[in-house]
Amino acid sequence: MHIPVLLNEVIEHLNPKPGGKFIDATIDGGGHALAILERVVPEGKLLGIEWDSRLLGDMSARISKTEFKENIILINESYVNLKQVAEQNNFIGVDGVLFDLGLSSWHLEVAGRGFSFQKDEPLDMRFGINDHGQQPTAEDIISGASYDGLVKILKEYGEERFAKSIAAGIVNTRREKPIRTTLELVEVIKNSVPFWYRRGRLHFATKTFQAIRIAVNSELENVRQGLAQAVEILGAGGRIAVISFHSLEDRIVKNFFREEAQTGNLRIVTKKPVLSKPEEIMENHRARSAKLRVAEKK
Numbered sequence: 001m002h003i004p005v006l007l008n009e010v011i012e013h014l015n016p017k018p019g020g021k022f023i024d025a026t027i028d029g030g031g032h033a034l035a036i037l038e039r040v041v042p043e044g045k046l047l048g049i050e051w052d053s054r055l056l057g058d059m060s061a062r063i064s065k066t067e068f069k070e071n072i073i074l075i076n077e078s079y080v081n082l083k084q085v086a087e088q089n090n091f092i093g094v095d096g097v098l099f100d101l102g103l104s105s106w107h108l109e110v111a112g113r114g115f116s117f118q119k120d121e122p123l124d125m126r127f128g129i130n131d132h133g134q135q136p137t138a139e140d141i142i143s144g145a146s147y148d149g150l151v152k153i154l155k156e157y158g159e160e161r162f163a164k165s166i167a168a169g170i171v172n173t174r175r176e177k178p179i180r181t182t183l184e185l186v187e188v189i190k191n192s193v194p195f196w197y198r199r200g201r202l203h204f205a206t207k208t209f210q211a212i213r214i215a216v217n218s219e220l221e222n223v224r225q226g227l228a229q230a231v232e233i234l235g236a237g238g239r240i241a242v243i244s245f246h247s248l249e250d251r252i253v254k255n256f257f258r259e260e261a262q263t264g265n266l267r268i269v270t271k272k273p274v275l276s277k278p279e280e281i282m283e284n285h286r287a288r289s290a291k292l293r294v295a296e297k298k
């Protein structure tokens with residue numbers, strides 16, 4: 001089960017009240033969503049969006065057994081279509097929109113789609129498994145991208161200092177045999193980086209896996225589009241809260257809020273990102289890199 005990150009801080013800043021209307025754009029197991037629902041019932045409503053149909057199916061089954069089933073609408077979509085989904089479900093002029101970016105612990109531990117470099121699984125890494133072939137898999141990228149394309153992905157989405165040698169390792173290996181599984185990719189990375197890097201505090205495959213996952217799901221582009229649409233569907237005084245897990249995402253959120261504040265659309269609520277307290281980090285390792293930023297629609 002995915003443990004919600006910065007839960008108290010999100011609730012404090014979104015400040016849901018009875019009768020409120022909120023959108024959770026990345027609902028997953030509903031950790032944040034249920035805490036919002038508790039505060040908006042009996043009249044309030046929450047629209048939950050989740051790109052992964054399996055996660056949404058589980059969430060749907062669970063919520064149908066609770067007292068919140070009349071207060072929630074669940075939609076299997078990417079938040080790049082946030083505005084359309086909101087309009088179709090009468091969620092315009094809402095009190096708050098939450099984005100808790102990235103992947104669920106479920107993806108690493110259960111999905112079997114190659115998100116984790118510690119398990120031997122096929123290289124898939126898609127969230128939108130129902131998007132019928134529209135999205136490339138990780139294997140498509142590893143087997144099909146050019147050397148230059150791979151270097152760009154590893155540098156831009158992973159900030160991987162050994163992008164060139166890892167890309168060369170991938171290109172040389174795939175000439176001999178296809179790279180189809182996570183552990184095959186880990187082996188290629190291991191043989192492409194210096195010995196000291198293999199023994200670093202951060203696992204040597206971390207950045208490559210992050211970069212490929214971001215490329216597969218167009219994650220950074222999605223964040224830009226989702227944020228822009230969220231501003232459009234917020235009511236005056238409504239808040240947008242975003243939890244990010246790495247500097248690439250956080251930079252996008254920070255710059256977006258700044259630009260919207262300059263044009264007068266938003267007021268930045270969190271001058272500095274809100275971080276998890278040491279107690280939370282002790283209980284949930286994922287919380288160590290979480291950053292929450294909040295802004296309010298003018």
Ligand SMILES: C[S@@+](CC[C@H](N)C(=O)[O-])C[C@H]1O[C@@H](n2cnc3c(N)ncnc32)[C@H](O)[C@@H]1O
Nearest residue numbers: 004026028029030031032050051078079100104
């Ligand atoms: C960090 S988890 C959210 C956890 C949730 N707040 C909770 O406490 O249970 C992020 C979720 O966003 C989903 N996701 C990623 N990209 C998405 C997108 N473009 N649209 C909708 N959901 C997305 C992932 O499938 C994942 O389940």
